Amino acid sequence: MFFIKQELPINEQIRQARVQVISENGEKLGEMDTSSAIELAGDKGLDLVLVAPNAEVPVCKIMNYGKYKFEQAKREKESRKNQKAVELKEIRVTPNIGEHDFGFKCKNARSFLESGNKVKFTVRFRGRELNNTKSGEVILNRFAEELEDISVIEKKPHLEGKTMFLILAKK
Numbered sequence: 001m002f003f004i005k006q007e008l009p010i011n012e013q014i015r016q017a018r019v020q021v022i023s024e025n026g027e028k029l030g031e032m033d034t035s036s037a038i039e040l041a042g043d044k045g046l047d048l049v050l051v052a053p054n055a056e057v058p059v060c061k062i063m064n065y066g067k068y069k070f071e072q073a074k075r076e077k078e079s080r081k082n083q084k085a086v087e088l089k090e091i092r093v094t095p096n097i098g099e100h101d102f103g104f105k106c107k108n109a110r111s112f113l114e115s116g117n118k119v120k121f122t123v124r125f126r127g128r129e130l131n132n133t134k135s136g137e138v139i140l141n142r143f144a145e146e147l148e149d150i151s152v153i154e155k156k157p158h159l160e161g162k163t164m165f166l167i168l169a170k171k
Helices: 034-043 065-082 099-114 127-132 134-146
Strands: 018-022 028-033 047-052 059-063 088-093 118-124 151-160 163-170
Touching: 018 034, 018 047, 028 034, 034 047, 034 059, 047 065, 059 065, 088 099, 099 118, 099 134, 099 163, 118 134, 127 134, 134 151, 134 163
Parallel strands: 018 059, 088 118
Antiparallel strands: 018 028, 047 059, 118 163, 151 163
């Protein structure tokens, strides 16, 4: 047997004495007793569903509730399928990065950003490089400038231990 998870009151679950009724085609049938509305829906082999309980006169619609719930679940599944989780892609560099390497890393970051991911640039300092953290900040700011046409800075460059990082997100 197949059970439908119910969210809207249907048929005998409707407790209001009088309701505004809408037919299965969407035309207004007017205000009537709940019992006669349920009887009308039953004659057509459909359900009476309370769609707007908070209205001045509660609104009910005559419809096939099972089919309605199935289509709603189908739409929900379809919308979940189209969602994409944003990933955080990391690009590691050193404070004394070469010009060609810089361009290559920028090209990779651009492709990551265009595909909807965030990019985390990490500058790792080793040994005496920690005495000159300003050079790492300059490189990170240069990356931000290079990619400013398609990205925004989500987290400004800051030092954490031996690494300094910057996070960019798509505009």
